[in-house]
Amino acid sequence: MEDLSDLTPENLERSRRRGPAPAAFEDPARQKRWEERTAAAEARKGQRTSAPFIALAVVGLCVLGLIAWSLLRPEERLTVAGLNSPVVAATDGGSAVYPANSAEAVGEDVKFGYLPAVELQELADGTVVLGSSPQDEGGADGAAGADGEDTAASAAPGFERPYAELNSEEFAAGSIPSPEDGGRSGTPVTWADVYEDHALSTVFMPEVDTESELDAVLSAAEERERLDAVIVRTADPALAGIASAAGAPVLFTGALGGSAGSAGVGADTADPGADADSAGAGQAGAEGGAADSGADPAALAEAGFTMVALPADAEGLSAEAIGAWTDAGIEVWAAGVESEAQLQEFAEHGVFGAFAENPFAVQPSNSGD
Known part of the structure; x- marks a missing residue:
């Protein structure tokens, strides 16, 4: 105690x-x-x-x-349905600023948000590659005159021979000239490689002229489950039908002249004499739209086309003419657009997108890179 x-x-x-x-x-x-x-x-x-x-x-x-x-x-992936109008596609990857249809051009397109509107070619061994059509010298598509085939004129840009005479090794060893004097040349690239690198990041717009080229496009897109993220450009209604049946949107690159019943659709409607800009951008050959060219939008839609390209200087890019196309379920693109103001004017008329060799002049990128 x-x-x-x-x-x-x-x-x-x-x-x-x-x-x-x-x-x-x-x-x-x-x-x-x-x-x-x-x-x-x-x-x-x-x-x-x-x-x-x-x-x-x-x-x-x-x-x-x-x-x-x-x-x-799951990563949010860009699709055709998710494009914000007006969308800008870089003709041949942006041939006014980059080596046309080169690996570098496509990479820059993707980086800055432009759609790569590339052109496809087939090599001697069947490999499908990106490549520009030869400049028209001595005839359509560089064809020779009376003295025989003009190999220089029909040679692939940056190569001494046409694409059809090159194998994969020769193609890979080449280089693509820069559009600027003294500029850096570009790297040749196959469709399989460029699609593997960028399939999930953009909507490709390849231009196809043969079944082999189309098969390469559709097979790659199906394998990646990206048929909703590729726009096939062609003037051939048979190829359009195949692409449409597979589920891919199709843009018409042929001439729009002819009778209303044909709508300019047929094997002989492509414009082989078009200049490099119109060929790469998928310009229509007629100087007008549905209202003044005799073209029938319904006939194009029936053939499987869902889009059409009209020249930027065509009177057919009025709101009324564009309305005739959209009423038929066909989106209108303006080819050869050169300025932001011109694009805005067309967009107000209802144009869905535009092709430009210099996409930066048409729609300055918001990228900070």
Whole structure:
């Protein structure tokens, strides 16, 4: 039993640290109730102590879940249906600023948000590659005159022979000239390689003239489940029917002259004498739209076409003429657009998109790169 003499400061401090002495009751029942209350109080104190740790654990699990979701969620991929009008396509990858139809041109198109409107060619070994049509010298498509085939005129740009005479090794070893004097040349690239690199990042607009080229396009798109992210450009209604049946949008690149019944659709409607800009951009050969060219939008739609390209200087790009196309379910593109103001004017008339050799002049990129 402590008395007052034992209540020194040191003893008081030790007493505080030890806490109150357990109560002792003569009645066993009261003693038991006391012990039960004490045990319950100690349990509650333990629960209060662990509560913050439980809360932190829950927060940590939520953060980890968000991180995992952001890493594993499906990537949003650009499709034709998701394009914001007016969309700008770079003719031959932007042949006024980059080596035409080169790997570098497509890479820059994707980087800055322009659609690569590339042209396809077939090599001697059947490989489908990106390549520009030879300049018209000595006849349509570089054909020779009376002295026989003009090999130089029909040679692939940057090569000494036509694409049809090159094999894959010779093609890969070549280079594509820059549009600027002294500019860096471009790298030749196959369709399979360029599509592998950029299929998930853009909507390609390849121009095809043969079944082999079309098969390469559709096979690659089907393998990647990206048929909704490729626009096939062609003047051949037979190829259009194949592409449309596969589920790909098709843009008509042929001439729009002829009778209303034919709508300019047929094997002889493509414009072989078109200049490089119109061939690469998919310009229509007629100087007008549905209203003044004799073309029948319904006939094009029936052939499988869902889009058409009209020259930027055509009177057929009025709101009324464009309306005739869109009423038939065909979107209108303006080919050869040269300025942002011109694009805006056409967009107000209902044009869906535009082709430009220099896409930066038509729609300055918002990229900070």
